[in-house]
Every structure is written in C-alpha cells, then in structure tokens.
Amino acid sequence: QVQLVESGGGLVQAGGSLTLSCAASGRTFSSNVMGWFRQAPGKEREFVASINKSTNRTWYADSVRGRFTISRGNAKNTVYLQMNSLKPEDTAIYYCAARRYSEYLSTYLHEYDYWGQGTQVTVSS
Numbered sequence: 001q002v003q004l005v006e007s008g009g010g011l012v013q014a015g016g017s018l019t020l021s022c023a024a025s026g027r028t029f030s031s032n033v034m035g036w037f038r039q040a041p042g043k044e045r046e047f048v049a050s051i052n053k054s055t056n057r058t059w060y061a062d063s064v065r066g067r068f069t070i071s072r073g074n075a076k077n078t079v080y081l082q083m084n085s086l087k088p089e090d091t092a093i094y095y096c097a098a099r100r101y102s103e104y105l106s107t108y109l110h111e112y113d114y115w116g117q118g119t120q121v122t123v124s125s
Contacts, residue, residue: 001026002024002025002026002098002114003024003025003026003116004022004023004024004096004097004098004114004115004116005022005023005024005025005096005116005117006020006021006022006094006095006096006116006117006118006119007020007021007022007023007119008020008021008119009094009119009120009121010120010121010122011122011123011124012086012121012122012123012124013123013124014086014087014088014123014124014125015085015086016086016123017082017083017084017085017086018083018086018121019080019081019082019083020036020080020081020083020094020096020119020121021073021078021079021080022034022036022078022079022080022081022096022116023075023077023078024077024078024096024098024114025077030100030101031098031099031100031101031102031113031114032052032053032054032055032102032103033050033051033052033053033098033099033102033103033104033105033106034050034051034053034079034096034097034098034099035047035048035049035050035051035070035096035097035098035099035105035106035112036048036049036050036070036079036081036094036095036096036097037094037095037097037109037112038090038092038093038094038095038121039092039093039095039118040089040091040092043092045095045109046061047061047107047108047109048060048061048064048068048081048094049061049064049068049069049070049081050070050105050106050107051070051071051072051079051105052103052104052105053072053076053079054103055103056072057105058070058105059105059107061107063089064083064090067083067084067085067086068081068082068083068084069081069082069084070082079096081094083121086121086123087123088123088124088125089123090121090123091121091122091123092121093118093119093120093121094118094119094120094121095115095116095117095118096115096116097109097112097114097115097116098112098113098114099111099112099113100113100114
C-alpha cells in the first residue's frame with residue numbers, strides 16, 4: 001500500500017509564501033516522478049508542477065511558473081512545493097501525486113497512480 005501525505009497548507013495573505021511537503025511511504029513505492037495538482041471550489045483539478053526525482057527535471061503550469069518551485073527532499077520519497085507571491089486565485093486544495101514505473105513528467109491527472117488526501121491553501125486579498 002502506497003501512501004502520500006501532504007502538509008504545510010494554511011491561510012496566507014496575498015503576496016505571501018507557503019511551502020507544501022509530500023511524504024510518500026510504502027514498501028513498493030519506487031516512483032521517480034511526482035507532481036502537485038490543485039482544485040479550486042467549483043473547478044476541475046489542474047496540474048501545477050512535476051519533478052523527476054532522479055534527473056531533477058521539472059515542469060510547471062504557466063499560471064505558477066516563476067512563482068512556485070518544486071523540489072526533492074534529502075529523504076528519498078519527499079517532495080516540496082515552495083509557493084511565493086501567492087495570489088487569491090491560488091486558493092485551492094493542493095494534492096500530491098506520483099506516477100508508477102515512469103520516468104516521464106506528465107501534466108495529465110489520469111497518468112498519476114497515487115494521490116494524497118490534499119491540503120488546503122487559502123490566499124486572502
């Protein structure tokens with residue numbers, strides 16, 4: 001059983017920063033590709049960022065590029081999402097996800113095999 005657990009969400013004023021963490025566990029977990037998605041009220045879940053923990057290659061949604069940074073932790077199965085210059089439109093539940101047995105970054109929800117429960121990020125104006 002693979003588990004992804006997010007943490008670090010909260011309430012922040014516009015222009016502020018937050019760092020989200022995702023810790024993966026499970027005996028069979030071997031994915032190098034992990035990502036962050038978000039879902040705002042009344043909207044579909046959308047891609048935010050992804051990383052290949054082996055090559056350190058990253059990819060970002062246009063809406064967050066230059067403001068958000070995805071990175072791997074020293075622990076093998078941890079990734080972070082550093083969010084700077086937050087805007088009210090960044091308010092959403094943020095989900096961590098992982099691809100099984102793939103080395104390729106993806107922006108598509110259906111290509112991720114494991115999901116966390118999500119952490120709420122609220123940006124006030």
